[in-house]
Structure formats: C-alpha cells, structure tokens
Amino acid sequence: MTDRRQQTDDGLSEAEAIERAKQGDAEAFQALYDRHKRRVYSLCLRMTANTAEAEDLAQEAFLQLFRKIGTFRGESAFSTWLHRLSVNVVLMHLRKKSLPVVSLEETTQNTEEDSPKKDFGAEDLSLAGSIDRLQLQKAVESLPPGYRTIFVLHDVEGYEHNEIAGIVGCSIGNSKSQLHKARMKLRDILRIKRAEKAGKS
C-alpha cells in the first residue's frame, strides 16, 4: 500500500515510524497513533454507537498493535493489519456483550418487511440530495447491531463480502442479504425522519 511511504505529521515515513517504534521510541508510537487514530476510532464508534466504548476499544486495538509491533515484517500494509485487528477487537467486544455480529435472521428469503414500501411512496420523499453525513451517522447508530456490523464493514470500511464472511463467520450470501436489509432499513429511517421534519415545518 502506498501510504507506507507517506509522511506522518512528525515528518517520519510510516516505515520509519514503525522501525523506531520497534526500538521503543515514544514519538514514533505517537506518530503512528496520530496517523491512524481517526480511522480506528471512527470504526469503533460506528460499530458500537457508544463514545465511551469506542474509546476503550480504540485504546485496546492500538495497545494490541503496539505490543505486537516487533513482529511486523511488512508483508501486508500496516493500515490493513491495524484495521483488521480493530475489527476483531470490536467483534470480540460485541460477542462478549452477547450482541449478534450478524442478524439472527439468517434467511435470504424476502419477508414482507423487505418488500418495497408504499407508505412513503410519494416521489417527493426521495432521499436524493437530502441526506448528509450526520443524518446518515445517526441513522446507522439506530440500526440493529447485526445490520450495523455488516453495513459498516462493507459500505463504510470497504470490505468485500468474502472478507466479511470470513471476519464475522457467516456465508457470503448472508452477508449480501444482511447488507441489503441494512440499507433498506436506513432508507426507511431516513425517510421517516424526513417526513417528521416536513410535518413540523
């Protein structure tokens, strides 16, 4: 990955920072943290929808990474390694809380819930051009944990379905089905919010 050659805020390349961190250099650890903190924390926050939990999990992910940094040989991109580790930390946390990392609804059969909605069917309630990042962020927070996990991994973090299947332990078909249902739920949530807002004004 090309980002290994990019410089940190301290002027270190990522590869230099990694090597110096292996030697116990405090500034190198902080440079690596500064470089990746937003991505890791945002991932944790999206998947837990809880600020305190997200901070604890981001801290745990970085600590696990730094404890193992001596074993990093550069075969894979550092960021890939860190983000996969972060995902595992979050999923482990969700499992400990007995929250489903995949929706318990395993079926790929469509239910009535999945059929096209007629209640907000008026074309003027299309979302086009009317959602921003904050609206979507709040809607994602209100998703059931199982749907939220798949949506964040695929649409936010960019994992492919075969990777998600391996990470969370489900079939590829299930990952696709859950993702589609998550998007449909998000659309419903956003349209309801929009309808409520239109009703007030």
Added chain:
Amino acid sequence: MNCVELHQSLAEVEDSSSAEQQAHLAGCPACSTLVADLNLIISTAAQLREVDEPSPRVWNSIAIALRQERLIRPPGESRSLVASFGSRWGRARWMVPAAAALLILVGIYANQHSLSTRLTRDTYPLPVPAANVAVADAGMNDAELLQEVADRTPFMKMQYEDNLRRVNDYILDAQSTVDANPNDAEARRSLMDAYQQKAMLFEMAMDRSLP
C-alpha cells in the same frame, strides 16, 4: 421483472446493472427512486470512515500503558527520574516529581471529597484549575514546566503545550461531571484518572526532554 423481483435481485446485483433490472427501472419511477436512494446511502457511507476524533484520554492511557509495560523506552534506562535531572535541571530537579506526586494527591482528594467540595463551594471558592494551583504549590506550574522544556528541547515545546492543554481540559471536564454528579463513582474515577494523566505527562515531559 416486477417490483418485488427487482427488489429481491438488488441484494445480489447491487449496482442494478443487469439487463433485466435496467429494463424494469426504465419504466418504474418508484423502483428508480429506490435505487437512487440506496446509491445515495452507499456514497454517503464512505464519508463516515474517519470523521471522528478520539479524546486525548485515549492516547494518554495508551502512553501510560506503554510506559508501564516498558514498550516505550526512556532515554537512559537505568537512571532514576530524580537523579537524572541532576544539575542540568537546577531548580526543577526536585519540583517535577514533587509536582507529579502532588497532582496524584489532588486527584485522590478530589475523588474522595468531591461531595463536600460541592457542598462548600458557595463559601470557599474552588481553585480553578485545581491542577495548576497544585503544581504551583509544588513550585512549578504549566508555564514553568513548558519553559524548562523549551530551554532544553525547543522542538518539543509545542507538543507539550498541546498535551497540557488537552489534559487540563480533561481535568476540567471530569471535575464538572463530578460537580454535577457527586455520587457518580465512574465520574470520580475519571477525575482521578485525569489527574494521574497530568502527573504522568509531567514525568513524560521531563523524561523526553532529556538530551
């Protein structure tokens, strides 16, 4: 392909690019709207990737853990902190550990007496920020510490200014939470943690500034 079939197919062919899907979408405004909405959600989702900034608490806790686990190696492993300041730090030699210890004591005091502090603050004005006063009592405040850092290692000054500002904000936040919820054990633990982080920051600042 009808509307239900199109809907079912979207889980498999997400970009609605198949000929059957396209044929249906060409004549169905409702499904076209659905697909446009889903595409909007997908494109906006990428903006959620790295938008949030963790609080300073996260790095401070990581740094403390790394030092406790000896993953961060201070320069001069065998030197004791107090001895290493030696004559090079002159007046600051005894002040830093004293200030750090006092900060921890202030944290313990704040933790244990937050309720009585709240009850009496109408008659006895609170020291604000308490951490600065505590360190000043020990003979060194933030400004003096930063001046010492600037004298020894000017390039570190800005970093420590920023870190001190953040940890002071953390202390004030934690203090206000305790003031608002004096019986909240978690809030009191956070306040104690904040003071410990500032104490650690003082030690780190001196340690890292050594040549």
